[in-house]
Amino acid sequence: MSAALIVICSLAYMGLLFLIAWWAEQREKSGKSLVSNSGIYALSLAVYCTAWTYYGSVGRAATSGLGFLPTYLGPAITAPLWWLLLRKIILISKSQRITSIADFISSRYGKSAWLGIMATLIAVLGIIPYISIQLKAISTSFDLLVYQGQSGSISHHDTPFFADSTLYIAIALAIFTILFGTRHLDPNERHGGLVAAIAFESVLKLIAFLAIGVFVTFGVYDGFGDLFAKAAEVPRISRLFTLEAVGLNGWEWFWLIFLSMSAIMLLPRQFHVGVVENTNADQVAKASWLFPLYLLLINIFVLPIALAGLLLFPEGGVEPDSYVLSIPLSMGHEAFALFISLGGFSAATSMVIVAVIALSIMIGNNLVLPILLRDMSFRESGNTDLNHRLLGIRRVSIVVVLLLAYAYFKAVGEQYSLVSVGLISFTAVAQFAPILIGGVYWKRATKKGAIWGLATGFLIWAYTLPLPTLTEAGLISPGFVADGLGGIALLRPHALFGLDTSSPIANAAFWSLLLNTSVFIIVSLNTRQSPLEASQADLFVNINKYVFRSADYELVKRRAKVRDLRILLNRFLGPTRAQSLLTAYENRKRVNLSKQETAGADLINYAETHLAGSIGAASAKIIISSIAKDDPISLEEMFRVLEQTREAVQYSKALEKKSAELEKTTAKLKAANEQLQELDRLKADFITTVTHELRTPITSIKALSKIMLETPGLSQEQRAEFLDIVVSESERLTRLINQVLDLEKIQSSRLVFEPRPIHLNALAEKAFQGLQGLMKEQQLNGRLFLPEHEIAIAGHHDRLTQAVINLLSNAIKFARSEVQLHxxxxxxxxxVIEVTDDGKGIPEKEQQLIFDRFTQISDHKHGKPQGSGLGLFITKTIVEQHHGSISVDSQPGRHTTFRVILPLAKAADIR
Structure with a gap:
């Protein structure tokens, strides 16, 4: 087949991917996101199925039967648990704007730059072998198509690099990756177009693999029964139907399943599509069954294709990893083989693109940028075009990673199967499992524990897996593998510490993870957390408390200038994005930052969190620390802040619940209705009272007048007594009418007066003396307390006198033995005017009502008191018209005090 045709088809396919990505981004800009869909999310997770799955699983099945299954059983077992673990990781990542798995680990342990660097180095060194097998798969499929299945004799190891097609494939992938993932610096590291393209590739590779499976099973053979029957007739093939042929014991199966369980979430590309690119944590629920279904479909024909390859190529001249392409090529179906190769190309390129983008983000944010930020010349350069510099760092990182993967392929990768090299990478990323899972569920885990645990696991991994592979390239003496370091048998990499198993992967996984976890736990238990570690630990472990407060957490006492924060945001996020964030903060907090010089911890944390979304938590911490001043904060203060935050979050949740809001609204309506009913009752009582009060004196006057008129012989003494009663009742009637008229004047705002100088001592004494007779009748002890110096106020003398009399009369009604005027x-x-009685007191719930119109407080001994219920309302109105205030202080069963506060007269008023 023409090499030019293959290249043209591959370029056309990549062009189609770009078109899909562009279309998805346009929809997202218009508010119709294509990737905010659980199905698309599940398909993007299928980036897990790489060339290893597409080609390597068939090769594994051809040599070990069902030995390919553990790689897919692990994710299938893990998927139902995603609602508990993956969803929690997503919620944490959204709240902290996590950009990568290295950023996640760094952020959990106090935003440690060292942990970010370590995690990045482990990810890069661990994933480079994995990328190399994708390059191998693409180059192998290219050679197969060009040389019609005769690629077995082609050795890239001996080919000069400038003549090696694999190098140009690596360069092409670097270009495609740069175009896909580094066109601009996204503040949240989300690439909706990329996710849509990856989902499409997942569909394509599934269709292509099912197509070759159907072709082999139902085209070359007459179905599963025919194929399996013919395979069973060949002894060397029939052994694959037995568990012995698998060559794996329970110990090795366990570790392969465990490694794949870790890989589905911890591989940088899986973390990127599963966490960073996720748009809604609830998508995990649907993906937890869709993804296992995808794995089932793509693995249905693995064993049939492997058996068919063994039957069709009995001499063994074809590599099992290439059966997928070799079978249709051997039958002359070149066009079909080209289509199948596109499926493999998509499986490999999707992995490479996403993995290298994830690694470039980690390298830029956690490795290069922290080093640059510690360089004062860089921080003080005033360079406002940092976006392009950060993009440049990522682009260079992409090229470097792919060139390193090519170098590994040239030196080592070509000599190993796809599966064996892939498992090396699985074991590397599994080193993240203890500190990540421990960090999410164990609040006591410390940064030092994570550093030492991760370093220990990585060193064991490097010693037991990558180093032995270098013996094949002649870079290390074979005696290292056979005899151990320095000839010490216990240090043999494939039988470390005397544990001799048939699987180097199981051996390496056991020792690296055992020592990693042990050191992590022991060091954590014997070290203390910093305040920042403690606050981050609480946030990660108890993320559900913080779900509704995703941006700002007061972690430390920090102060900075608002101007400096604005400059930093402009430099790293661009003026437009920076202004948008600050405007959002002003609207949410209802502040004007242009009028503030100093930024508090709240604004600093807000800026740091959003910077972390573009440059990582560790780098953001370094940048903010360059302008922010930290004040010491104790653990006690930190936990107090966390407790306050917990209470605030709980209160916020309660307010946001619709049922709670409805209940509160109903309660308010009920209270308002009860108040209206109470006012209506009071008004009715007032009308009844006024009617009664008016009728009583009128009836008395009428009766006495009639007696005097109809009884001419009435004695002079009786007539004088009756007339005295008539006068008294007339005065009572006049007072009642005056109160009603005063109320009418107050309601119509016609009570206007010109302030006059008033001597408050004399006014109070006159009012008190006028009621002493009534106090004596009630057998009350009246006490008047006046200051030595005269107090001058300005106002209406009669109205203020009326107010004092009203208060004294009210006290006399309810006093038991004493009334005081201060x-x-x-x-x-x-x-200050204070009137105190030692009566029953006023219940607390009624203290807010006594100044309302028509209100009268009943006494349990005397029942409802005499009067109209207008006295205190009129008094309150008079006091307020004099720019004063009135209040009541009552202790039921002891006393009641009414307190009036009035402004003193000005010198001009007294003159």
């Missing part, structure tokens, strides 16, 4: 001054320059 006149004194406050330090603030106000006059």
């Amino acid at each position: 006149i004194h001054m406050l330090n603030g320059g106000s006059a």
Whole structure:
């Protein structure tokens, strides 16, 4: 087949991917996101199925039967648990704007730059072998198509690099990756177009693999029964139907399943599509069954294709990894083989693109940028075009990673199967499992524990897996593998510490993870967390408390200038994005930052969190620390802040619940209705009272007048007594009418007066003396307390006298033995009138009602008191018209005090 045709088809396919990505991005800009869909999310997770799945699983099945299954059983077992673990990781990542798995680990342990660097190095070194097998798969499929299945004799190891097609494939992938993932610096590291393209590739590779499976099973053979029957007739093939042929014991199966369980979430590309690119944590629920279904479909024909390859190529001249392409090519179906190769091309390129994008983000944010930020010349350069510099760092990282993967392929990768090299990478990323899972569920885990645990696991992994592969390239003496380091048998990499198993992968996984976890736990238990570690630990472990407060957490006492924060945001996010964030903060907090010089911890944390979305938590911490001043904060203060945050979050949740809001609204309506009913009752009582009060004196006057008129012989003494009663009742009637008229004047705002100088001592004494007779009748002890110096106020003499009389009359009604009137001054320059009685007191719930119109408080001994219920309302109105205030202080069963505060008269008023 023509090499030019293959290249043209591959370029056309990549062009189609770009078209899909562009279309998805346009829809997202218009508010109709294509990737905000659980199905698309599940398909993007299928980036897990790489060339290893497409080609390597068939090769594995051809040599070990069902030995390919553990790689897919692990994710299938893990998927139902995603609602508990993956969803929690997503919620944490959204709240902290996590950009990669290295950023996640760094952020959990106090935003440690060292942990971010370590995690990045482990990810890069661990994934480079995995990328190399994708390059191998693409180059092998290219050679197969060009040389019609005769690629077995082609050795890239001996080919000069400038003549090696694999190098140009690596360069082409670097270009495609740069175009896909580094066109601009996304503040949340989300690439909707990329996710749509990856989902399409998942569909294509599934269709292509099912197509070759159907072709082999139902085209070359007459179905599963025919194929399996013919395979069973060949002894060397029939052994694959037995578990012995698998060559794996329970110990090795366990570790392969465990490694794949870790890989589905911890591989940088899986973390990127599963967490960073996720648009809604609830999508996990649907993906937890859709993804296992995808794995089932793509693995249905693995064993049939492997058996068919063994039957069709009995001499063994074809590599099992290439059966997928070799079978249709051997039968002359070149066009079909080209289509199948596109499926393999999509499987490999999707992995490479996403993995290298994820690694470039990690390298830029956690490795290169922290080093640059510690360089004062970089921080003080004033370079405002940092976006392009950050993009440049990522683009260079992409090229470097792919060139390193090519170098590994040239030196080592070509000599190993796809599966064996892929498992090396699985074991590397599994080193993240203890500190990640421990960090999410164990609040006591510390940064030092994570650093030492991760370092220990990585060193064991490097010693037991990558180093032995270098013996094949002649870079290390074979004696290292056979005899151990320095000839010490216990240090043999494939039988470390005397544990001799048939699987180097199981051996390496056991020792690396055992020592990693042990060191992590032991060091954590014997070290203390910093305040920042403690607050991050609480946030990660108890993320559900913080779900409704995703941006700002007061972690430390920090202060900075608003101007400096604005400059930093402009430099790293661009002026448009920076202004948008600050405007959003102003609207949410209802502040004007242009009028503030100093930024508090709240704004600093807000800026740091959003910077972390573009440059990583560790880099954001370094940048903010360059302008922010930290004040010491104790653990006690930190936990107090966390407790306050917990209470605030709980209160916020309660307010946001619709049922709670409805219940509160109903309660308010009920209370308002009860108040209206109470006012209506009071009004009715007032009308009844006024009617009664008017009728009583009128009836008395009428009766006595009639007696005097109809009884001419009435004695002079009786006539004088009757006339005295008539006068008294007339005065009572006049007072009642005056109160009603006063109420009418107050309601119509016609009570206007010109302030006059008033001597408060004399006014109070006159009012008190006028009621002493009534006090004696009630057998009450009246006490008047006046200051030594006269107190001058300005106002209406008669109205203020009426107010004092009303208060005294009210006290006389309810007093048991004593009424007191106090006149004194406050330090603030106000006059105070206090009237106290030792009566039953006023219930707390009624203290807010007594100043309303028509209100009368009943006494349990005397029942409802005499009067109209207008006295206190009129008094309150008079006091307020004099720019004063009135209040009540009552202790039921002891006393009641009414307190009036009036402003003193000005010097001009007294003159």
